[in-house]
Amino acid sequence: MHAVGIIAEYNPFHNGHAYHLSCAKRLSGCTHAIVAMSGSFVQRGDTAAFDKFARARWALCHGADLVLELPTAFACASAERFARGGVALLAGTGLICALAFGAEHADLALLSSMAFSSAGGTDSDVPERRIAFYLKQGLSFPAARARAYTEIAPDAGNAEAFASPNNILAIEYLRALASIAPDISPIAVPRTGAAHDAPCASAKTGFASASALREAAERCDMLLLRNAAPAQVAAEIEAAVMALHAPKNAARLSDAILYALRRDTRTTLASLPDVSEGLENVLYEKARSCTDYPAFLAAVKTKRYTLARLRRIAMHALLGVDKAFVARHPAPRYLRVLGVRRDALALLSALSECASLPVVAGYQDYAALNGMAKEQFDLDLFAGELSSMAAPAPEAASSEFSRPLLIV
Numbered sequence: 001m002h003a004v005g006i007i008a009e010y011n012p013f014h015n016g017h018a019y020h021l022s023c024a025k026r027l028s029g030c031t032h033a034i035v036a037m038s039g040s041f042v043q044r045g046d047t048a049a050f051d052k053f054a055r056a057r058w059a060l061c062h063g064a065d066l067v068l069e070l071p072t073a074f075a076c077a078s079a080e081r082f083a084r085g086g087v088a089l090l091a092g093t094g095l096i097c098a099l100a101f102g103a104e105h106a107d108l109a110l111l112s113s114m115a116f117s118s119a120g121g122t123d124s125d126v127p128e129r130r131i132a133f134y135l136k137q138g139l140s141f142p143a144a145r146a147r148a149y150t151e152i153a154p155d156a157g158n159a160e161a162f163a164s165p166n167n168i169l170a171i172e173y174l175r176a177l178a179s180i181a182p183d184i185s186p187i188a189v190p191r192t193g194a195a196h197d198a199p200c201a202s203a204k205t206g207f208a209s210a211s212a213l214r215e216a217a218e219r220c221d222m223l224l225l226r227n228a229a230p231a232q233v234a235a236e237i238e239a240a241v242m243a244l245h246a247p248k249n250a251a252r253l254s255d256a257i258l259y260a261l262r263r264d265t266r267t268t269l270a271s272l273p274d275v276s277e278g279l280e281n282v283l284y285e286k287a288r289s290c291t292d293y294p295a296f297l298a299a300v301k302t303k304r305y306t307l308a309r310l311r312r313i314a315m316h317a318l319l320g321v322d323k324a325f326v327a328r329h330p331a332p333r334y335l336r337v338l339g340v341r342r343d344a345l346a347l348l349s350a351l352s353e354c355a356s357l358p359v360v361a362g363y364q365d366y367a368a369l370n371g372m373a374k375e376q377f378d379l380d381l382f383a384g385e386l387s388s389m390a391a392p393a394p395e396a397a398s399s400e401f402s403r404p405l406l407i408v
Contacts, residue, residue, distance in 0.1 A: 001350045003065065004028035005096040005184070007086030007173070009038040009075075011214070012050050012237055013058035014229045016102075016192060016207050021063030023189045024100035032065040032344055034093060036086045038075035039336075039380055040387040041319075043082045045311025047390040049214045049247035050240065053406055056338040058233045060408040065344035066351075068093075069336040071376055072383040073329050076315050078274065079165075081326075083172035084180065088331040091181035094354030095347070098185040099177060103170040106190035111167070114149055115174035140303040166191060180331075213237075217247045244393035250311070252390045253318065254293035260317040261287035261296070271322040274313050279305065283313070319383060333373035336380070337361040339406030363401040 039052045056067040074085025090096045134144035208228035216224040225234040240246035269280035290296040385397035
């Protein structure tokens with residue numbers, strides 16, 4: 001049994017995601033889709049706005065057949081680590097023949113020219129060196145990255161557009177596939193509708209970015225949700241918003257984040273992932289002069305350091321993740337099953353036979369994990385407990401295994 005793999009956040013699930021799942025199956029020729037989905041924290045350095053089991057259910061109801069959790073150690077990380085974690089997780093199932101990802105430029109040849117620079121091979125140092133050069137010239141990080149990619153692939157055209165978040169992830173997926181799972185074929189699906197992280201969208205188009213839908217949920221704009229998300233998803237989001245269960249937001253953890261940052265010494269701050277070049281000194285000072293998390297981010301942000309990077313640093317301080325932890329966990333160590341379609345239960349049997357990683361579907365599977373795998377899983381448990389405090393009305397921490405396996 002073979003399936004197409006997808007790496008996603010579904011934060012929340014919308015019509016564009018349903019379209020992507022449909023295209024992934026059609027273009028790959030696979031009858032099943034396995035999704036590696038972020039859990040309680042996401043790549044942009046924030047809590048997931050909606051419960052991971054709800055997001056898994058939405059995916060299973062609209063095209064996915066099996067949803068696995070991408071561990072927090074990779075879900076809340078740089079684009080490179082996010083991609084490598086997702087690819088390694090899917091490769092660990094032993095069932096994936098293709099990886100389908102969205103891109104504004106769905107030209108694999110062009111994406112590959114970006115991924116594998118003129119230096120050849122899978123070395124990503126060339127664009128990184130050029131980015132560093134342009135940062136020193138005073139360009140913002142996005143502009144420096146766009147300029148570097150223009151040099152690597154002059155045929156890319158609009159470099160600013162090519163350096164969009166989805167294209168950057170597409171490039172990282174290609175690099176990860178080449179080094180981790182060369183037998184898995186890449187499939188680039190052209191994005192339709194609103195761009196990634198677009199701040200707003202028209203309800204008339206039927207498509208909106210996940211960012212626009214999160215903002216709509218924050219202001220209780222149910223019209224956009226009803227038009228840009230499947231009816232079941234929109235109804236469940238509306239119910240969660242009315243009950244003050246969602247959307248979750250790390251800004252509601254402001255006191256806890258400032259506590260974590262003020263607790264750390266300059267040396268400890270320097271040990272956080274993504275902290276370099278003396279940034280720990282700025283973090284140390286601003287954590288003490290600012291009185292809330294949004295003010296801290298505004299005070300630290302510069303052209304060189306994007307908000308997403310700074311948010312991830314803050315989340316790592318909160319979660320207790322340092323560079324040593326990252327080094328100990330270069331890849332996922334288990335397959336956490338969040339849910340499966342009833343008509344695809346054979347995938348679970350195939351998983352138990354083909355997977356190179358232990359499958360965790362319940363507490364007994366978790367209890368059987370070895371020390372390093374348990375350390376990685378315990379971070380997921382802690383992340384879930386923290387995210388419960390980020391709801392509009394903070395919730396009690398629920399047990400990860402208090403509910404039965406989700407079968408749709």
